[in-house]
Amino acid sequence: MPELPEVELTRRRLERELTGKRIDRVVIRAPKLRFPIPQDLHDSLPGRTVRSVGRRGKYLLFDCETGWLIVHLGMTGFLRLHAGTTPPGKHDHLEIVFADGAVLRFHDPRKFGTVAWTTDSPVAHPLLAGIGPEPLTAAFDGTYLFTVSRTRRVAVKQLIMNAAIVAGVGNIYANEALFRAGIRPDRPASSLGRAECERLAHTVREVLRESIDQGSTYRVEEETVAYHPLDFAVYGRGKGACTCCGGALEEIRLGNRSTVFCPRCQQ
Numbered sequence: 001m002p003e004l005p006e007v008e009l010t011r012r013r014l015e016r017e018l019t020g021k022r023i024d025r026v027v028i029r030a031p032k033l034r035f036p037i038p039q040d041l042h043d044s045l046p047g048r049t050v051r052s053v054g055r056r057g058k059y060l061l062f063d064c065e066t067g068w069l070i071v072h073l074g075m076t077g078f079l080r081l082h083a084g085t086t087p088p089g090k091h092d093h094l095e096i097v098f099a100d101g102a103v104l105r106f107h108d109p110r111k112f113g114t115v116a117w118t119t120d121s122p123v124a125h126p127l128l129a130g131i132g133p134e135p136l137t138a139a140f141d142g143t144y145l146f147t148v149s150r151t152r153r154v155a156v157k158q159l160i161m162n163a164a165i166v167a168g169v170g171n172i173y174a175n176e177a178l179f180r181a182g183i184r185p186d187r188p189a190s191s192l193g194r195a196e197c198e199r200l201a202h203t204v205r206e207v208l209r210e211s212i213d214q215g216s217t218y219r220v221e222e223e224t225v226a227y228h229p230l231d232f233a234v235y236g237r238g239k240g241a242c243t244c245c246g247g248a249l250e251e252i253r254l255g256n257r258s259t260v261f262c263p264r265c266q267q
Helices: 004-018 142-149 156-160 171-181 194-214
Strands: 023-028 052-056 059-063 068-072 078-082 092-098 103-107 114-118 250-254 257-261
Touching: 004 052, 004 059, 004 078, 004 194, 142 156, 142 194, 156 171, 156 194, 171 194, 171 257
Parallel strands: none
Antiparallel strands: 023 092, 052 059, 059 068, 068 114, 078 103, 092 103, 250 257
């Protein structure tokens, strides 16, 4: 699943490619992905110009003058700009055709993506209204994390993966941030002290920024997804050796997600 760094890098690419382009028409090839694709896009988007591409959590926000197109990539979604002569693939479910002939296609083999349209503020849309602070902003810091964790008995890894607590921290970067912070992922969130919350907020920001700075290899071919550029210390390395102490890593399930940690280095 594309996580926040992949979505942010997608946003930056699309803002470069699409800003100032005028939409000519929309082609909807699938009635629904995770939710039905709004059929009024046929009427709402043509004639509008893309003014900017923003992001809230893992949602992409396209400012189209009179409204906002909201897109979530789901598990296997990818947005790619093509020349108009390129034929669509079997998993290209939505096309936005621009006046200059270029075509933006939403490719989503598993159909877990989301497309929505709103003429109101996008942050007030039901899909986004309950999302917590962005992890790369000053709103997410150790003081905030300490405050929201006081009454939470849930495992700390599940807390930071809760989008209502902090936006866009997925499984991969939660594993890595907790390892860097030296905190066991299965500890009750309420057991963290102030210093630990400060350290964890810092490492969450750190791993996300490093991934964005390195650039993503995330791409979708017709049947294949490849992504995430970081060399991971723990994610995907269950039963491997810890990069710090050399001891054996352990792998457990938390919230039905693979969770890898070092029982020596993480307390």
